[in-house]
Amino acid sequence: MIRVAVAGAAGRMGQAVVAAVQGAEDMQLTGRADPALDTALADVLGDADVVVDFTRPDTALANALACLEAGVHVVIGTTGFDVEPLRQARGANVFVAPNFAISAVLMMRFAAEASRHMAKAEIVELHHDGKLDAPSGTAARTAQLMAGEVPIHSVRLPGLVAHQEVILGDVGQSLTIRQDSYARESFMPGVLLAVRRVGELEESPLIGLEHLLF
Numbered sequence: 426m427i428r429v430a431v432a433g434a435a436g437r438m439g440q441a442v443v444a445a446v447q448g449a450e451d452m453q454l455t456g457r458a459d460p461a462l463d464t465a466l467a468d469v470l471g472d473a474d475v476v477v478d479f480t481r482p483d484t485a486l487a488n489a490l491a492c493l494e495a496g497v498h499v500v501i502g503t504t505g506f507d508v509e510p511l512r513q514a515r516g517a518n519v520f521v522a523p524n525f526a527i528s529a530v531l532m533m534r535f536a537a538e539a540s541r542h543m544a545k546a547e548i549v550e551l552h553h554d555g556k557l558d559a560p561s562g563t564a565a566r567t568a569q570l571m572a573g574e575v576p577i578h579s580v581r582l583p584g585l586v587a588h589q590e591v592i593l594g595d596v597g598q599s600l601t602i603r604q605d606s607y608a609r610e611s612f613m614p615g616v617l618l619a620v621r622r623v624g625e626l627e628e629s630p631l632i633g634l635e636h637l638l639f
């Protein structure tokens with residue numbers, strides 16, 4: 426059994442992760458850390474093999490460093506923070522994914538390929554209006570994987586979950602690649618895969634679900 430604690434357990438994503446871990450036969454939920462639950466991350470580290478972090482951009486790095494110091498592997502879904510300091514950190518493994526949905530990973534892959542054959546591209550990313558960071562981690566990662574400069578436009582509206590269009594243009598033609606996460610369950614198979622694999626990574630931090638899928 427993998428003992429899993431969730432940081433940000435009271436949040437939109439954290440609640441979905443708690444349910445997914447409870448539904449996984451090879452995992453045991455050992456802790457739920459969140460200021461909203463009056464439980465600090467430090468209180469749950471002693472009982473965990475892996476922490477899954479879906480918190481805020483301003484706390485994800487400190488949380489990850491606390492996990493590593495305690496020798497606990499960490500799977501990070503939080504976006505909009507600088508991962509560079511984690512390259513120096515040791516103690517346990519770190520896996521980071523800006524997007525845990527398989528359709529989003531495929532969208533990034535197809536966009537990267539298409540950008541090598543089309544003249545220009547722009548990204549429109551659309552998210553719910555509770556999202557703190559802009560541009561989204563997925564859009565930033567997509568642009569990083571694509572050839573050339575790729576401008577990003579951010580839309581924040583109630584009712585949306587997580588959506589992205591990559592629009593590529595060339596003489597007399599265009600190509601649109603669109604990905605939609607309609608529900609937070611879309612991220613859960615990727616999160617559980619990362620929890621199962623984070624302990625055996627050969628490289629840390631490892632960034633991107635594609636490294637576990639392909």
Ligand SMILES: NC(=O)c1ccc[n+]([C@@H]2O[C@H](COP(=O)([O-])OP(=O)(O)OC[C@H]3O[C@@H](n4cnc5c(N)ncnc54)[C@H](O)[C@@H]3O)[C@@H](O)[C@H]2O)c1
Pocket residue numbers: 432433434435436437438439458459460461466479480481482484488501502503504505522523524525526556557558587612
């Ligand atoms: N990687 C992905 O696939 C993916 C998908 C969706 C969202 N996200 C990202 O996940 C993060 C969370 O999104 P959300 O919509 O669930 O946000 P949310 O605001 O609903 O939840 C965040 C939770 O973290 C808690 N929190 C704050 N500081 C904390 C700390 N120090 N320790 C523990 N918990 C703390 C808050 O109280 C809150 O309950 C965001 O960065 C978002 O961009 C990533």
